[in-house]
Amino acid sequence: MANIKQLSETKERLVGGHRLCGGCGASVAVRQIMLGAGADTEVVVCAATGCLEVSTTALPYSSWDISYIHNAFENAAATLSGVEAAYNALKATGKIAADKEIKFIAFGGDGGTYDIGLQSLSGALERGHDMVYVCYDNGAYMNTGIQRSSATPLHSWATTSEVGKAIPGKPQRRKDLASIVAAHHIPYAAQASIGNWKDLVDKAEKAFNTPGAAFLNVLAPCPRGWRYEAEQTIEISKLAFRTKFWPIFEVQNGVWTMKEVREKDLLPVEEFLKAQGRFKHLFAPGNEHLIKEIQDEVDEYYDYIKRMCG
Amino acid sequence: MADVTVLAATGNQMVAEAFRQAAVDVLAAYPITPQTTIVENYAKYVADGRVHTEFVAVESEHSAMSASVGASAAGARVATATASQGLALMWEELYIAAGMRLPIVMANANRALSAPINIHGDHSDIMGCRDSGWIILFAETAQEAYDNSLISFRVAEHPEVQLPVMTTLDGFITTHAMERCELMDDATVLDYVGQRVPENPLFNGPGPVGHGMFASLGGSYFELKKAQRAAIDNSAPFIQEAGDAWAEVSGRPFEFVDAWKCDDADYILVVLGSAAGNSRVVAEQLRAEGIKAGVARIRLYRPFPAKEVVAALKGAKAVGILDRSDAFGAEYGPVGLDVRSALYGEGLLIPTRNYIYGLGGADVTLDAIHQAYAELQELAAGKLDQSLSYLGTR
Numbered sequence: 001m002a003n004i005k006q007l008s009e010t011k012e013r014l015v016g017g018h019r020l021c022g023g024c025g026a027s028v029a030v031r032q033i034m035l036g037a038g039a040d041t042e043v044v045v046c047a048a049t050g051c052l053e054v055s056t057t058a059l060p061y062s063s064w065d066i067s068y069i070h071n072a073f074e075n076a077a078a079t080l081s082g083v084e085a086a087y088n089a090l091k092a093t094g095k096i097a098a099d100k101e102i103k104f105i106a107f108g109g110d111g112g113t114y115d116i117g118l119q120s121l122s123g124a125l126e127r128g129h130d131m132v133y134v135c136y137d138n139g140a141y142m143n144t145g146i147q148r149s150s151a152t153p154l155h156s157w158a159t160t161s162e163v164g165k166a167i168p169g170k171p172q173r174r175k176d177l178a179s180i181v182a183a184h185h186i187p188y189a190a191q192a193s194i195g196n197w198k199d200l201v202d203k204a205e206k207a208f209n210t211p212g213a214a215f216l217n218v219l220a221p222c223p224r225g226w227r228y229e230a231e232q233t234i235e236i237s238k239l240a241f242r243t244k245f246w247p248i249f250e251v252q253n254g255v256w257t258m259k260e261v262r263e264k265d266l267l268p269v270e271e272f273l274k275a276q277g278r279f280k281h282l283f284a285p286g287n288e289h290l291i292k293e294i295q296d297e298v299d300e301y302y303d304y305i306k307r308m309c310g
Numbered sequence: 311m312a313d314v315t316v317l318a319a320t321g322n323q324m325v326a327e328a329f330r331q332a333a334v335d336v337l338a339a340y341p342i343t344p345q346t347t348i349v350e351n352y353a354k355y356v357a358d359g360r361v362h363t364e365f366v367a368v369e370s371e372h373s374a375m376s377a378s379v380g381a382s383a384a385g386a387r388v389a390t391a392t393a394s395q396g397l398a399l400m401w402e403e404l405y406i407a408a409g410m411r412l413p414i415v416m417a418n419a420n421r422a423l424s425a426p427i428n429i430h431g432d433h434s435d436i437m438g439c440r441d442s443g444w445i446i447l448f449a450e451t452a453q454e455a456y457d458n459s460l461i462s463f464r465v466a467e468h469p470e471v472q473l474p475v476m477t478t479l480d481g482f483i484t485t486h487a488m489e490r491c492e493l494m495d496d497a498t499v500l501d502y503v504g505q506r507v508p509e510n511p512l513f514n515g516p517g518p519v520g521h522g523m524f525a526s527l528g529g530s531y532f533e534l535k536k537a538q539r540a541a542i543d544n545s546a547p548f549i550q551e552a553g554d555a556w557a558e559v560s561g562r563p564f565e566f567v568d569a570w571k572c573d574d575a576d577y578i579l580v581v582l583g584s585a586a587g588n589s590r591v592v593a594e595q596l597r598a599e600g601i602k603a604g605v606a607r608i609r610l611y612r613p614f615p616a617k618e619v620v621a622a623l624k625g626a627k628a629v630g631i632l633d634r635s636d637a638f639g640a641e642y643g644p645v646g647l648d649v650r651s652a653l654y655g656e657g658l659l660i661p662t663r664n665y666i667y668g669l670g671g672a673d674v675t676l677d678a679i680h681q682a683y684a685e686l687q688e689l690a691a692g693k694l695d696q697s698l699s700y701l702g703t704r
Contacts, residue, residue: 044512046380059529062520067512070522071379072402078373082338082380082388083512085364089335089386092362095514102513120376123369 001202002035010039011065018063019055023230025220025237026052026136028194030107033134033216036204043103044069044083048076048112051143052136074116076106077124077133084129103208104131110151111141114177125184125213132207132214135177138222146225150175153245154297155290157278158225168281168290173297179308181215182251188214190250195219195237199259203250219246227277236275243272244302249309256308269295312559313495321452321484324491325391325417325477326351328459330361331499332415335386335506338366338377342396343429344481345419349391371396375403375416382412383521385511387463390414393481394421397435401442407474408443409538410522413466413506414474416444417459420583420634421481422670430671431481433582433634437644443538445475445545446612448582450568452489454609455479457562463503464552471545472509480584480634482671494560502559542613549610566615568607569622571597575604576627577686580619580649582608585632585667585674592679603683608645616652623653627690629662630682632701636666642698661689665701678702 002010013034020027030052037043044067047053053070056063071079084104090096108117113135121133140158141147148158154173157163161170178191188210192200200218207214219240223230240246242265249258270291273279282290319327326348329337339349356365364381368374371392382388392400397418407414420436422428440446445465449455455477462475479485494502510519525531546566553564570590572578577596579589586607593603606622608615623629631650633643640647646664653660665682668674678701688694 042513044384054524054526057520057523059523059525062523064520065518067515067518068520069380069383069512070524071376071406075373075376075403078368078376079380081366081368081373082336082377082382083384085336085338085366085377086381086384086386086388087513089362089364089381090384090514092364093335095385119369120373123373126369127366 007035013066023223023233029136029218029220032200033204035201037208046076046080046106048108049073050109075120076108077121080106081124081129106133110137111149114150128212134216136220138220140225142222142225163281178217186213191217193219193237239272243267243269245272247305258309312498315493318488319491321455321479322347324452324456328456329389332463332503334363334389336364336381336388338368338374339390340371340374342393344485345391345393371399375400378414382414385508387506388414391417393419394435404439404442411472415462418478419481419485428670432669437635449479450586453491461552467506468548483584566610567618570605572604572622576602578604578626579630580606581632619652620656628686630686631664634668664698667701
């Protein structure tokens with residue numbers, strides 16, 4: 001990987017002036033990941049419908065300094081499959097020079113990936129297109145106003161998993177998307193976070209350089225939806241890792257490796273929860289058992305990843 | 311020098327041959343009856359190394375059209391095929407393909423829509439997307455399915471058109487029945503269809519481009535839709551030009567409306583697709599009895615050739631419009647509405663009746679066609695109203 005000075009001088013693919021909120025984790029994720037593409041590599045990007053898409057491509061402007069395609073919500077993976085297939089076909093007939101290399105990357109939110117786009121993603125992974133698919137996971141349908149998705153954490157508030165006398169937020173745990181993707185036995189799948197930028201850039205570089213399908217599940221906090229101040233995005237990302245809420249790991253050719261939380265860095269999950277308004281109700285008297293349930297779930301998942309890493 | 315092979319083939323075989331000869335770059339498809347043999351045949355061409363095509367065996371029709379959109383935006387020549395529920399599942403993507411002005415050629419094996427589930431031929435699927443912005447052609451025969459498919463590439467990729475085109479054939483009747491067909495040699499076809507010269511492709515262009523941008527309030531959504539309306543309206547002369555150019559090569563004429571003995575006809579049936587043959591047989595029998603019957607078969611359905619339809623019907627005393635699908639809750643079926651509107655636009659208040667026929671592959675018998683012509687005579691005599699009826703139900 002290039003050093004930080006070199007990275008700071010790399011041309012941005014997603015440039016300033018877009019309309020994402022201050023503190024949005026998605027744009028940070030895109031910029032960090034694009035650093036992994038290599039400074040001179042041509043990249044074509046596909047975005048699923050979502051915050052990133054609506055905020056970066058409002059006609060007559062575009063914030064992308066690379067070729068871009070958006071199709072619909074659930075089909076970024078299928079759309080980019082077609083783009084990649086076209087690249088191969090045009091290369092076969094000599095319409096693209098044999099020595100010209102283009103990388104393909106798709107970005108979808110958790111709604112567009114865990115939920116409505118899961119079938120399209122699974123198909124593309126199984127077919128093994130040479131592309132990188134990135135899920136920027138902010139744990140809800142933020143673009144439509146913070147509705148719950150299958151990535152929304154247990155007991156979290158969202159506008160379709162409301163907190164009330166009968167139900168204390170989302171009753172279900174999160175879907176384990178990274179493992180689902182890994183079960184396709186693609187050459188590279190990883191989970192990462194914008195709070196650990198060096199690790200993310202490194203994983204993005206691996207994903208871009210892997211022939212065949214590669215996947216990154218990236219935690220991208222959302223100040224509006226998670227109910228915290230915009231300047232805390234990176235701090236909260238780091239807390240997600242330090243509390244084991246968001247394990248960082250990769251599966252390269254079937255070999256699982258994780259970045260373990262150091263004993264001295266380890267914090268209870270409350271530290272992640274209490275920083276965010278979406279978990280505020282958990283700290284009301286009498287709800288201690290809910291936090292305990294979250295801690296148990298977080299520990300169980302972390303241990304599962306650890307077991308997978310042998 | 312053109313070299314023609316005469317063979318016995320099904321409509322699906324002929325469509326697969328057309329796609330092969332057009333040197334398609336990307337074909338993303340999913341199996342569905344009665345389209346499946348098109349992509350099966352194509353998969354064999356790929357396996358045998360006869361084509362350079364990237365065959366993308368997607369996991370759904372939605373992804374088939376999604377991948378087609380991506381491939382076409384990238385600058386590739388793109389074809390696919392579907393039917394029925396598959397076409398319905400693509401619905402969202404059909405509008406996107408047209409709105410993004412992407413040339414894509416899709417064969418549709420016209421089939422009934424659920425429920426109840428039924429795998430046989432009718433036009434319910436295709437009529438469900440008649441307003442999606444695609445150019446739509448109907449074939450009567452396997453030969454015409456081949457001809458229409460080749461013409462479709464020229465039309466879709468024409469710099470003045472840049473729209474997706476559906477080349478349709480009736481499920482089982484045309485997709486699966488063997489007919490005598492003429493297959494043109496590969497070189498002549500390739501010369502006819504030419505190379506795609508993409509506008510603003512994702513790569514190979516002078517710089518970065520954006521496809522599928524966001525045009526909300528204050529954007530240009532309204533203006534872009536107006537431009538799209540103009541694009542399909544203005545495509546007609548280019549469709550005729552492409553059809554004429556193929557007629558010159560093949561010797562088979564191309565007309566938006568095949569007006570069979572309509573010039574002096576008192577009673578005319580309007581029909582799309584495979585039922586035209588039976589209609590002409592009955593009309594011929596009636597003519598032998600001194601009744602002036604005619605058949606107007608619509609080959610280009612979108613853009614709707616109102617002028618040509620009116621020209622065929624203008625002298626009739628009564629017109630029966632055959633619809634192989636219903637537009638539930640509307641006064642008439644889809645073709646009925648189009649034809650009536652075209653007549654009214656020209657100030658022609660010729661009495662009409664609308665016949666829903668052959669749904670779910672129900673037989674279109676000669677008796678049923680006789681009944682329709684008999685009713686048209688009663689209609690002209692003022693003994694029958696202009697209502698919609700189901701023809702040939704038990």
